[in-house]
Amino acid sequence: MYILPNFLSGEQCARLIDKIETQHRPSTITGYNGDDVFRTSSTCDLSPRDPDAADLRARLSALSGIPESHAEPLQGQRYEVGQEFKAHTDYFEPDRPEFDQFCSVAGQRTWTYMMYLNAVDAGGATRFKVADKIVQPEAGKLICWNNLRPDGSPNAATLHHAMKVRKGAKYVLTQWFREKPWG
Ligand SMILES: O=C(O)CCC(=O)C(=O)O
Numbered sequence: 575m576y577i578l579p580n581f582l583s584g585e586q587c588a589r590l591i592d593k594i595e596t597q598h599r600p601s602t603i604t605g606y607n608g609d610d611v612f613r614t615s616s617t618c619d620l621s622p623r624d625p626d627a628a629d630l631r632a633r634l635s636a637l638s639g640i641p642e643s644h645a646e647p648l649q650g651q652r653y654e655v656g657q658e659f660k661a662h663t664d665y666f667e668p669d670r671p672e673f674d675q676f677c678s679v680a681g682q683r684t685w686t687y688m689m690y691l692n693a694v695d696a697g698g699a700t701r702f703k704v705a706d707k708i709v710q711p712e713a714g715k716l717i718c719w720n721n722l723r724p725d726g727s728p729n730a731a732t733l734h735h736a737m738k739v740r741k742g743a744k745y746v747l748t749q750w751f752r753e754k755p756w757g
């Protein structure tokens with residue numbers, strides 16, 4: 575895992591928080607596991623034509639060396655007090671029925687690039703249980719990791735939990751990349 579503080583400017587963070595605030599829907603998960611409170615946050619789908627989304631896609635592509643065409647649409651997440659996303663991985667489980675539906679065109683998710691847009695008053699850290707690492711939200715901080723091992727198999731050590739916000743709100747932006755071009 576890599577961490578890059580101050581990847582986004584304060585102005586860009588504020589502008590993106592505004593966009594998430596004006597447009598968000600309840601978050602979903604790709605494989606229902608019977609837990610209705612597994613992911614309680616809201617999600618904002620940013621248009622690929624949004625100037626900030628386009629700028630970040632280009633910057634993250636340059637940083638990662640992954641072609642822009644492999645980028646999923648940029649997503650914002652918003653957590654209120656008590657909201658969380660329990661321990662999960664970002665790759666799609668190869669043995670689950672939804673695998674073909676989600677991976678048939680663009681393939682598996684490879685790298686996750688996640689940007690924190692604000693510091694949270696209390697709570698809201700991202701805990702990597704297997705890697706035994708806790709990352710604290712900080713405005714503009716980028717964290718990234720590869721969801722796959724060198725041989726292309728899913729890396730279970732990327733398991734992570736967006737812990738409950740205890741005070742204030744939390745906003746993040748996530749850019750996921752795929753093995754093949756998106757759409
Ligand atoms: O909000 C976080 O700290 C993590 C979010 C996350 O893991 C996800 O959206 O896949």
Ligand SMILES: [Fe+2]
Nearest residue numbers: 662663664734
């Ligand atoms: Fe995640």
